[in-house]
Amino acid sequence: MRIIFFGTPDFSIPALKVLLESDFEIVAVITEPTRPTGRKQELIPSPVKSLAIKNNLTVLEPESIKSPEWAEQIKSLAPDIAVVAAYGQIIPQTVIDIPKFGFINIHPSLLPKYRGASPVQSAILNGETETGVTIMLMDEKMDHGPILAQEKISIGNNEDTPSLLARTAELGAEMLPRVIADFVAGKIKPREQNHEAATFSKILKKEDGQIDWQKSASEIYNQIRALRPWPGTWANFRLQNADCRIKILDGEVIDESPGTINAGDFFVSPPYEGGARGGRLAVKCGSGSLIINRLIPEGKKEMSGEEFARGYLK
Numbered sequence: 561m562r563i564i565f566f567g568t569p570d571f572s573i574p575a576l577k578v579l580l581e582s583d584f585e586i587v588a589v590i591t592e593p594t595r596p597t598g599r600k601q602e603l604i605p606s607p608v609k610s611l612a613i614k615n616n617l618t619v620l621e622p623e624s625i626k627s628p629e630w631a632e633q634i635k636s637l638a639p640d641i642a643v644v645a646a647y648g649q650i651i652p653q654t655v656i657d658i659p660k661f662g663f664i665n666i667h668p669s670l671l672p673k674y675r676g677a678s679p680v681q682s683a684i685l686n687g688e689t690e691t692g693v694t695i696m697l698m699d700e701k702m703d704h705g706p707i708l709a710q711e712k713i714s715i716g717n718n719e720d721t722p723s724l725l726a727r728t729a730e731l732g733a734e735m736l737p738r739v740i741a742d743f744v745a746g747k748i749k750p751r752e753q754n755h756e757a758a759t760f761s762k763i764l765k766k767e768d769g770q771i772d773w774q775k776s777a778s779e780i781y782n783q784i785r786a787l788r789p790w791p792g793t794w795a796n797f798r799l800q801n802a803d804c805r806i807k808i809l810d811g812e813v814i815d816e817s818p819g820t821i822n823a824g825d826f827f828v829s830p831p832y833e834g835g836a837r838g839g840r841l842a843v844k845c846g847s848g849s850l851i852i853n854r855l856i857p858e859g860k861k862e863m864s865g866e867e868f869a870r871g872y873l874k
Contacts, residue, residue: 561583561585562587564641564659568608569607569648570726571668571725572647573611573729574729575643576645578737586617589620591609593622626649631655640659641659641660643736664708664743665697666733666736667703671694672703674760676702681761684715684719684724684785685787687779689715706751706752707751709739764791766791771783777847777849781812806855808855809856814850817845818849822844823845828842855868
């Protein structure tokens, strides 16, 4: 079975490793081009490219997979099937039609829920307690094709995006060889999605990280978990007669909501029974409050909430 693998970030790695350990022949790996990243604008290859080179696989890096010459190059590889795991580009129908058994995609949600670019972040942001992995046949529409297999996974109360992405990536990789084998053997009948029930996740932007303190503490805590590490969560405060943007890295919800201050105001939580959480930095929310465990004031280094309170709330 000749396979072309499409993927780019860390999420793709478990699936590529499983294929490397299988009897399938990987005829090429297609990934996003190496581009300058970070403050130093260093040329760092994608995780998939690095793994592919390490295993002496052919690596292709189209600037645009929609260019006609790429369809011809992929056709020349004579693939039986293509596997996609977080590639990063929309693949046109002219390419999807090339392999005998089509393209299959590993998507970290229970489709038709959370189609699109940020399904894991959206599930956490919306307070879901369950998500999963869908392996589907691709068509030219985003996450629209028929389902081959699905498995559910619970979301921990304190779980964040990196943790859940890693778990869904491993689950998808575990499912992949069996799904390919059963589909090619005709043991799986593709199941059309209920398109009327579809929901969508968006490409995240930096402004999505701004905290609205009028929301409940639970909603804000979900935002912190969902948007870690990027775009992160932040808020503007007035401190010592100056405006200061603060990144909120970690926190926890408490029921306490002092009536003498407004939503978005800092306070120091009073001692709890046994003194386990006494004197910690908190912010009042629309309902409840958020203990802030770790934060980064603008222009400063990361610090604990207690360190911040000692230095700024005098």
